[in-house]
Amino acid sequence: MKFRMAILIVSFVFLTGCGLLTEEVDKGINASSLDSIDKETVEGNVKTESYSSIKQLLDQNFTLVDVISEGSNETTRIYATSQFSIQELSSMFEDYTNPDQVSDIKNEKQAFVYSNDFLTVQLDQEDKSIVLMELATKEFVRNHYAPNYFDGLFALWVLDEVLDVDDWGKKRSQSCYNTGNCYGGYVKTDKYRSGGIGNLRGSTNRGGGPSAGK
Numbered sequence: 001m002k003f004r005m006a007i008l009i010v011s012f013v014f015l016t017g018c019g020l021l022t023e024e025v026d027k028g029i030n031a032s033s034l035d036s037i038d039k040e041t042v043e044g045n046v047k048t049e050s051y052s053s054i055k056q057l058l059d060q061n062f063t064l065v066d067v068i069s070e071g072s073n074e075t076t077r078i079y080a081t082s083q084f085s086i087q088e089l090s091s092m093f094e095d096y097t098n099p100d101q102v103s104d105i106k107n108e109k110q111a112f113v114y115s116n117d118f119l120t121v122q123l124d125q126e127d128k129s130i131v132l133m134e135l136a137t138k139e140f141v142r143n144h145y146a147p148n149y150f151d152g153l154f155a156l157w158v159l160d161e162v163l164d165v166d167d168w169g170k171k172r173s174q175s176c177y178n179t180g181n182c183y184g185g186y187v188k189t190d191k192y193r194s195g196g197i198g199n200l201r202g203s204t205n206r207g208g209g210p211s212a213g214k
Contacts, residue, residue, distance in 0.1 A: 031082040031130055034063045039083045046096050054097050054114050058135060066186070074143060076136035078186050082129050086110060089121050089131060101162065103153035111153045113162050120185070134186050138163060146182035147172045 037045075042061045051057040055077070058064075062079040069075045081089075090110055094102050101113035109122040118141050124130040136145070147169035150159060156169040165171065176182035 029065050029080050034080050035083045074140040076140050079133040080130050106152035144183040146176055146184050
């Protein structure tokens with residue numbers, strides 16, 4: 001009896017350590033773990049502080065929940081908040097961060113273009129009380145984004161100019177068709193490698209680059 005009990009205890013410890021006995025794998029972002037800085041302080045910081053980049057502003061005022069990296073300068077960083085609406089963030093970013101291009105809000109989504117980055121603000125599809133802010137380097141957008149990600153936000157000629165690629169949309173569409181490795185935003189990251197920051201969606205072991213399978 002003691003021997004059997006010992007086996008059960010060892011088995012329990014092993015399975016628990018492997019995460020196999022957890023009730024449910026956390027596949028979303030927990031709103032209660034966001035927003036360590038209160039809304040009024042964030043608003044005051046954005047209005048009065050001098051930030052060297054949109055990245056620095058986001059790093060110092062919002063919760064970083066994930067980083068996806070496909071190269072030295074090909075990254076997208078995902079931040080989240082549960083205390084701001086898209087409209088509130090839109091006004092704040094447009095008024096105080098000097099974007100080069102600003103799209104309209106379309107289907108609960110808006111994009112901003114800066115000198116080196118694209119910022120997309122949109123509702124989390126799993127929890128509508130959370131707004132995601134995805135900051136992607138231009139290199140990541142140029143080499144990995146699906147052109148239809150920007151449908152209704154920017155005309156293709158604007159993206160050609162910003163990304164300095166003739167017929168970028170056409171070329172990316174062909175690449176998406178040939179390889180199936182186009183990035184469709186943070187809610188569709190199965191084929192991309194996570195940098196292991198914060199509370200990740202799905203498996204925390206997403207190995208492989210853009211050509212890897214799910």
